[in-house]
Amino acid sequence: MPQTESAVLPDIQSQTDTRDLPIEAAGVTGIRYPVTIQVGKAPLHTIAIVSMSVGLSATTKGTHMSRFLELLEARRGALDQGGFKALVLEMLARLEAQSGTLEMHFPYFVMKTAPVSGVQSHLDYEVCWRARVSKEGRYSFSAGVTVPVTSLCPCSKEISAYGAHNQRSHITIEAELDGEMSPDELILVAERNASCEVYGLLKRPDEKYVTERAYENPKFAEDLVRDIAIALNREPRVRAYTIEAQNFESIHNHSAFARIVRPASAVPPTEPGKRVDPHLHLVLVGVAS
Numbered sequence: 001m002p003q004t005e006s007a008v009l010p011d012i013q014s015q016t017d018t019r020d021l022p023i024e025a026a027g028v029t030g031i032r033y034p035v036t037i038q039v040g041k042a043p044l045h046t047i048a049i050v051s052m053s054v055g056l057s058a059t060t061k062g063t064h065m066s067r068f069l070e071l072l073e074a075r076r077g078a079l080d081q082g083g084f085k086a087l088v089l090e091m092l093a094r095l096e097a098q099s100g101t102l103e104m105h106f107p108y109f110v111m112k113t114a115p116v117s118g119v120q121s122h123l124d125y126e127v128c129w130r131a132r133v134s135k136e137g138r139y140s141f142s143a144g145v146t147v148p149v150t151s152l153c154p155c156s157k158e159i160s161a162y163g164a165h166n167q168r169s170h171i172t173i174e175a176e177l178d179g180e181m182s183p184d185e186l187i188l189v190a191e192r193n194a195s196c197e198v199y200g201l202l203k204r205p206d207e208k209y210v211t212e213r214a215y216e217n218p219k220f221a222e223d224l225v226r227d228i229a230i231a232l233n234r235e236p237r238v239r240a241y242t243i244e245a246q247n248f249e250s251i252h253n254h255s256a257f258a259r260i261v262r263p264a265s266a267v268p269p270t271e272p273g274k275r276v277d278p279h280l281h282l283v284l285v286g287v288a289s
Contacts (some may be wrong), residue, residue, distance in 0.1 A: 013062030025101060026063045027053030031072070037106065038078035039182050048106040054097035055135060067094050081129075081141060081180055088131040088139075099135045103128065108145075108183050112199050114206040115213075121200030123148075127183045128174070140264075144174035145186045149194030150210065151247050154218035166214050167250040168198065171224060172243070176264060179237035189235075193227040195219050221245040221258040229260045240264040 029051040037044040052068040071091055079087070088102040108127040113120050128144035149169050157164035171190040175181070191197045196214040199206070219227070224245035232238045246257040 013064060015061045016059050017061040018059075020058045022058045023056040023060075025053035026056050027051065027100075028065055028068045029053075031069070033072055035104070035106065036078040038080040038083070039184070043078045044108070046106045046108070048104045051101070051103040052091060053101050054092065054095045055099035056097070063095055063097070070094075081143075081177075084129055084131050085139060085141065088133060092133060098137070099133055101130065101132045103130045110184065110187065112197075114199055114202050115209045116205040117203040119201050119203060119206075123198070123200045125183065125187055130174075140176055142174055142176045143181060143183065143186060144172065145183055145190065147171045147173070147187050147190035148198050149191060149224075150196040150198055150214045151221070151224060151245075152195045152214040152218045154220060154223075156251075157215065157218050164215060164218065165249075165251045166195065167248050169194070169221070169224070169245055169247045171228065171245050173228065173232075174242045175232065175238045176240040177237050178239045181235075181237050189228055189231050193219075193224060193231060221247050221256045225258045225260045229262070233262075240266070 031050040031052070033048055033050050035046060035048045035050075037046060050072065052071070054063055056063060068091070071087070071094055075087065077083070084102065084104075088100060091102060092098070092100050105126065105128045108125045109122045110125065111120055112123050125148075126146040128142075130142045130144070132140050132142075134140075147170070149171055150166055151169040152164050152166035171194065173186050173190060175186060195217045196210045199210070202210065225243045228243050228245075229241070232241050232243070240263050242259065242261045244257060244259040246255050248255050
């Protein structure tokens with residue numbers, strides 16, 4: 001399109017809106033985009049699902065949707081948590097907004113070693129990075145992981161002459177961070193507090209090990225979220241969190257779940273060098289296993 005023609009086209013979204021209603025978030029979502037994530041020393045090439053939004057004042061009619069994609073296209077190099085912050089701040093500047101959110105979901109693969117045979121295989125996890133700037137100008141960054149694990153029912157073990165029902169479970173952690181924390185670290189917290197880890201490839205000696213490991217370490221969904229919360233309470237880089245466990249019950253046609261939320265406002269003031277574990281609040285428990 002010639003420059004002269006573009007210059008005279010009306011810019012509707014820049015007009016004034018008279019309905020006196022601010023909008024919390026307006027933008028684009030569901031963008032499938034190739035990105036490089038910097039985790040430690042190794043860059044991760046992956047495909048992310050991206051959402052980008054800004055807040056609008058009561059008098060702003062609309063945001064400039066094309067500028068979100070222009071921002072992505074202009075981005076070069078690997079993204080780490082510092083680069084993610086720079087990206088959301090650049091988004092606000094480009095969109096002339098005071099508040100906004102940048103969210104990115106991407107698959108994350110870890111090479112795991114079987115516990116007995118030592119065979120290696122990839123296991124996939126879901127990772128989410130979310131950066132927000134509030135209307136008051138406060139920046140926050142959250143990292144989330146969804147981790148597959150094994151859970152074994154303590155009640156089933158207790159009442160049965162032999163065996164106990166067990167199942168694959170998903171543990172989801174979303175942690176607001178005060179410092180750098182890799183997906184691997186959050187994954188490790190989830191796996192260490194499950195009945196047993198899961199693996200992509202197992203030989204017979206490995207299968208025996210994971211079966212017996214889960215049997216020796218039974219946990220309800222409620223146990224999973226509480227144990228993970230205790231671990232995160234000891235982590236000074238974690239400011240707030242939401243932890244959810246969902247057990248895909250092997251003896252029911254429904255799932256059991258539990259969730260614990262610790263908002264940033266629940267973190268009490270501490271003396272320098274000390275961290276006090278706040279009371280855990282179990283806000284929602286699903287159907288018992």
